[in-house]
Amino acid sequence: MSIHPTALVSPKASLGQNVSIGAYSIIEDGVEIDDNSSIGNHNSICTGTKIGTGCKIYHNNSIGEIPQDLKYDGEDTQTLIGNNVIIREFVTINRGTSAYGKTVVGNDVLLMACTHIAHDCIVGNNVIMANIATLGGHVEIGDWCNIGGGAMIHQFVKIGRQSLIGGGFSAKQDVPPFIIGAGIPLRFVGINKIGLERRKFSEEVRALIKKTYRTYFKSKLNRGDALKKIKNEISQIDEVKEIVNFIESSSRGII
Incomplete structure (x- = not known):
């Protein structure tokens, strides 16, 4: 285990074997970080967050902070991060609300810089979110989806597995599996042939x-x-x- 002397790690946090914590990172009460995960510099990992094995969280991220939902009233909720997740710089992931109780990110997910995952979202396995992609509250993303850079997914929208949302576009309705969605308004432009x-x-x-x-x-x-x-x-x-x-x-x- 390696903890930088400037990091603030709560004695009530649980760190697995071979975990590293970078400079000026804050690990709050009740956080669980599993084996072989690394936390870079200037990260805030908040109460209720569980991070799986083999994750790599780069710098200047906020993981598990309270939701940007005015109905949130301090209830105990969670942020669950799977195994082998890569989180690049300036990513924000908010914890759940009483509606679902948790925000979930699956295994083998790549979150590029400046992506945002709001409260109560469920992100499946092997998902890629490119830079500045944004999920509103309660969004569900199926396995193997690719959310293009700058794409915006409206709250409560569901994206079926193996679908691709083009960069810069907005999904306000559900996107079924195996397709490419692009255009304004977002529309079907073909099946995700290369992905399939x-x-x-x-x-x-x-x-x-x-x-x-x-x-x-x-x-x-x-x-x-x-x-x-x-x-x-x-x-x-x-x-x-x-x-x-x-x-x-x-x-x-x-x-």
Whole structure:
């Protein structure tokens, strides 16, 4: 364990093996940092934060501070950071509120500089958020998503897994799995072909995903009828079922 002499580490914090704490960082009461994680200089790791193994947090970050929500009334809530997470400079992650109780960042996530994750968000595994990307409260990001630089995700929006949001754009409605969203207003511009290929989705599966979205977004049917056609006429592989379930369960509507 390595703790810089200028760091302030609460005796009530729990640090695992081979943890390092950089200059002028503050580790508050009740913080848990698991093995082989490193905290750089000038970081604030607040009460209720748990950080997994093998994480690397660079400099000047605020992790687990109280939410920017006027309804928050001091309740005990958490910020949970998974394993092997990389957090670059000037990132802010707020703890949860009584609505959900925690803000969650999954495993193997990359948060580039100046990203923001608001209260009660759930960020899945293997997500990349590029510089200045911002999540409002209660946002859910599926596994393997890529949120482009400067993108803004409105509160309560859900982004389905393996989707990509173009840099500088804003999502105000839900974005279903496996697609690219871009434009003003945000719209479907195609399936995330390169991402699906990298994840070894077969050509057959990619073709069915493409056919599903062509029916939903590009046919002359209204979306309700398009969804019926998808369920009746397209092979119901797991990925197609996932798309249908996502659309049917959306509370904010689909882009």
